[in-house]
Amino acid sequence: MRMAGQKTSRTIMLHLVAWLLALIWLVPFLGVFMASIRPLSEISRGWWKFATFTPTFKNYVGAWNHPAAPISRGMMNSLKVAIPGTIFPVLAASVAAYGFARFSFRGRDFLFIVIVALMTLPQQMIAVPLFRIINKLGAVDSYVGLMVVHSAWGIPWILYFMRNYFSALPVEVEEAAKVDGASDWRIFLQIVMPMALPAVASSSVLQFMWVWSDFFLALILIYSPTKLLATQRVPLLRGVYHVDWGILAAGSIIVMTVPIIVFVLMQRYYIRGMVGWVSK
Amino acid sequence: MPVSGTCPGGDSVGQTRGRIFFFLPALILLAAFVVYPVINTVWLSFQTPEGEFSFLKNYAEILSEPELVDLRGFKRGFPYGALIHNIMWIVIHLPLTVMLGLILAVILRDVKGGAVIKSIIFLGMVTPMVVGGIILRFLFDGSVGILPSFLNLFGITRRTLTAHPDTALFALILGSLWLWTPFSMVLYSAGLETIPEYVYEAAVIDGASPLRIFFLITVPLLRPVTGVVITMTFLWVLKIFDIVYVATMGGPGGASNVLALQMYMYAFRQFNANAAAVVATFLMIVALIVSIPTFRALRGDEA
Numbered sequence: 001m002r003m004a005g006q007k008t009s010r011t012i013m014l015h016l017v018a019w020l021l022a023l024i025w026l027v028p029f030l031g032v033f034m035a036s037i038r039p040l041s042e043i044s045r046g047w048w049k050f051a052t053f054t055p056t057f058k059n060y061v062g063a064w065n066h067p068a069a070p071i072s073r074g075m076m077n078s079l080k081v082a083i084p085g086t087i088f089p090v091l092a093a094s095v096a097a098y099g100f101a102r103f104s105f106r107g108r109d110f111l112f113i114v115i116v117a118l119m120t121l122p123q124q125m126i127a128v129p130l131f132r133i134i135n136k137l138g139a140v141d142s143y144v145g146l147m148v149v150h151s152a153w154g155i156p157w158i159l160y161f162m163r164n165y166f167s168a169l170p171v172e173v174e175e176a177a178k179v180d181g182a183s184d185w186r187i188f189l190q191i192v193m194p195m196a197l198p199a200v201a202s203s204s205v206l207q208f209m210w211v212w213s214d215f216f217l218a219l220i221l222i223y224s225p226t227k228l229l230a231t232q233r234v235p236l237l238r239g240v241y242h243v244d245w246g247i248l249a250a251g252s253i254i255v256m257t258v259p260i261i262v263f264v265l266m267q268r269y270y271i272r273g274m275v276g277w278v279s280k
Numbered sequence: 281m282p283v284s285g286t287c288p289g290g291d292s293v294g295q296t297r298g299r300i301f302f303f304l305p306a307l308i309l310l311a312a313f314v315v316y317p318v319i320n321t322v323w324l325s326f327q328t329p330e331g332e333f334s335f336l337k338n339y340a341e342i343l344s345e346p347e348l349v350d351l352r353g354f355k356r357g358f359p360y361g362a363l364i365h366n367i368m369w370i371v372i373h374l375p376l377t378v379m380l381g382l383i384l385a386v387i388l389r390d391v392k393g394g395a396v397i398k399s400i401i402f403l404g405m406v407t408p409m410v411v412g413g414i415i416l417r418f419l420f421d422g423s424v425g426i427l428p429s430f431l432n433l434f435g436i437t438r439r440t441l442t443a444h445p446d447t448a449l450f451a452l453i454l455g456s457l458w459l460w461t462p463f464s465m466v467l468y469s470a471g472l473e474t475i476p477e478y479v480y481e482a483a484v485i486d487g488a489s490p491l492r493i494f495f496l497i498t499v500p501l502l503r504p505v506t507g508v509v510i511t512m513t514f515l516w517v518l519k520i521f522d523i524v525y526v527a528t529m530g531g532p533g534g535a536s537n538v539l540a541l542q543m544y545m546y547a548f549r550q551f552n553a554n555a556a557a558v559v560a561t562f563l564m565i566v567a568l569i570v571s572i573p574t575f576r577a578l579r580g581d582e583a
Contacts, residue, residue: 010490018387022397028419028458029403031426035418043424092305099302113575118314120571122519124543124560126317128324128553133317152313155306184299213408215522220548231410235526245424252411259406270406274463275470 035249036060043245062244063251066237071251074230075258078212080143081229085150085211090204093155094196097162098188102174112163118156123216126153131220146221150211158203161273165199166192202273205266209259230255318564324557342558347534347542358445358535362542362559365449369538370517372453373460377513378506380457381464385472386498388465398465405462413526416455417442420527442528445535452524452536459523460516464509471505472498511574515567539563 034047037055045051064072100112130149131140139145169192177187193200218229228236237251238244263270328334343349346361353360360368384401388394404412419425422440432438441451475498483493521540524530530537530545539559547556 014387015391018391018394018397021384021387022400025401025404025458027426028415032415032418035424046424046426046429048426048429089309092309096303096306099299103299103302105299115310116575117568117571118310120515120564120567121314121318122540122560122563122567124519124521124540124547124556125321125564126314127321127543127560128547128556129317129320130313131548133313148309149313152309155310156314159306184302188302209406213410215408215410215525216544219525219544231408234410234414243421245418245421248414249418252414256407256411259408260403263402263406271466271470274405274466 032249032252035245036253038246040244040246059246059250060254062247063237063254066233066247066251069225069228069233069236071230071233071237071254073226074228074233075254077143077227078230078258081147081150081218082208082211085147085154086204086208088147089151089154089158089207090200092151093158093203094162094193094200095188096155097159098166098192100159100163101166102171103184115156116160119160123153127216127220134221141222141224141227143222143227146217149217149221150214153217154207154210158207161203162196162199165196169195198269198272201266202269205262205270206273208262209270212259230258321557321560324554325561327554329552329554338554338558339562342555343562345555347537347545348539348559350534358449359533359537362530362534362537362539365537366518366520366539368449369453369456369520370514372450373457373517374510374513376457377461377464378509380461381509382468382499382502382506384461384465385468386494389469389472398469401465402462404459405466407459409459409522410526412455412459413523416452416458416523417527419455420451442536443532445532448528448532448536452527455527456517456520456523460513463516464513467505467509468502471502475501508574511571514570518563518567518570 031047035043036059037057038047039054039056039058042049042052042054064070100108134140134145134149137145139148173191174187177191182190213231215231218232222228222232234248234251234255237248239247325338326333326335328338343363346352348361348363350359350361350364353364359365384398388398391397407415419427420441422428422438422443425440428436428438428441441447479497479501480493483497488496519540520538521544524536524538524541525544528536530541540563543556543559543563546552546559
């Protein structure tokens with residue numbers, strides 16, 4: 001009897017601790033959300049106080065049509081970079097990953113390890129020469145330049161991720177197709193890729209989130225006020241004489257919604273992509 | 281079936297040659313926009329701004345600049361320099377992320393609604409770090425932030441924690457913990473699922489206490505995950521930039537400056553490409569050293 005009682009109290013404790021932690025984790029988000037739907041006068045008194053509570057949509061409108069840095073424009077710009085910046089590297093890296101998984105040639109493993117090592121690079125390591133190259137190509141302050149850089153930057157980890165996936169696929173089907181005279185490309189496109197769609201989805205979701213969330217590369221390559229991406233615009237929403245927390249919070253939430261929607265829709269693939277680091 | 285011109289492997293010569301097109305797009309992109317810039321940065325790091333080859337002299341000079349290492353800090357307080365700040369960040373953040381992630385994963389596995397809590401915590405992981413920086417700035421703000429108001433209940437004067445030299449870095453570290461712990465939680469949760477149920481059942485039959493089970497079964501079996509968490513966390517903290525840029529810009533007076541931000545300042549504010557290259561190369565070397573054990577493990581997996 002005593003054992004059972006101990007166990008119940010332990011379970012209750014566990015639940016209390018768990019929900020307390022959840023609350024702690026939620027508070028900063030809750031604060032930003034509350035700030036985004038309340039007028040500045042109420043935020044100044046503390047967003048957690050509800051003596052008066054007048055929910056308003058004004059901050060969102062303000063951030064969306066902000067005179068200096070409209071978030072609406074930033075969202076469009078970010079999509080223009082993030083969509084091709086996801087499709088290109090996933091295609092290029094998948095094709096190469098298949099090569100690394102199935103074709104043998106001299107120096108293959110060494111080349112693969114070099115590419116994997118590139119994953120650890122800090123972006124700072126390429127920043128200065130990259131700016132000079134893109135400048136020479138006349139692509140500074142253009143989305144093509146930024147998109148190409150994101151593509152190159154995303155390739156190592158997508159390649160690594162996809163190669164592991166391809167390596168785990170049974171090789172028999174491909175061999176049978178080869179005996180029937182199918183070319184490498186046919187086998188890849190018609191047999192392997194359809195089987196690899198979950199992995200393609202995982203790497204696309206992660207790559208999209210990273211490009212969408214990127215700040216550093218955009219910061220060094222895009223500078224025209226009209227061309228700034230969503231992440232670059234958020235800090236600009238601060239007011240001039242005082243910090244306009246409502247608008248800043250609303251802008252933050254607008255920019256967050258895209259990754260959150262992608263995450264909710266593709267949760268399975270996102271987690272799988274992240275966990276791919278531990279499980280082979 | 282074409283028989284003529286077959287390689288030993290059973291592939292025709294033309295086909296084998298065509299295989300290079302599988303690799304070309306990826307390799308060209310990598311060579312032009314990653315590998316060449318890396319080599320160029322290393323080269324720049326050996327040169328003085330006047331274009332003279334100075335090899336490691338640059339490193340000695342730049343790494344002893346007060347922006348990077350400020351020994352006076354040990355007498356007077358912040359700033360200690362970006363390098364020291366990065367070290368402090370890692371020393372504080374790393375063990376806490378590992379412990380919190382592990383504890384959260386273990387607790388939430390057994391708790392009703394654990395999946396919901398995980399989703400809430402996971403929000404930090406999908407938040408763009410720029411937004412994360414704004415949220416932290418708001419959280420720590422002296423007049424509208426909830427944390428200074430909460431601390432005020434215990435008699436601590438309300439002030440913007442990110443705007444004072446003695447608290448700015450610690451505030452950011454706390455914030456980065458909030459944003460990054462979901463990562464280690466998710467990896468540990470996935471790791472827990474790979475531990476078979478019968479291991480626990482056997483332990484319970486043997487009368488092991490929950491704590492003993494945790495330290496003698498769960499922790500050792502999760503060691504490979506811990507390795508990945510430590511490496512990835514180290515790399516993430518080493519490269520931390522966005523939240524510092526947005527929340528404090530390294531301030532006040534350099535009190536929350538970090539290496540990645542200092543590199544940006546050198547390169548794009550002071551236009552000293554060589555100093556920037558030294559800091560970047562230094563970051564890269566540390567990152568490579570830290571990742572070596574993980575690479576070893578990855579290679580071991582393949583065999």
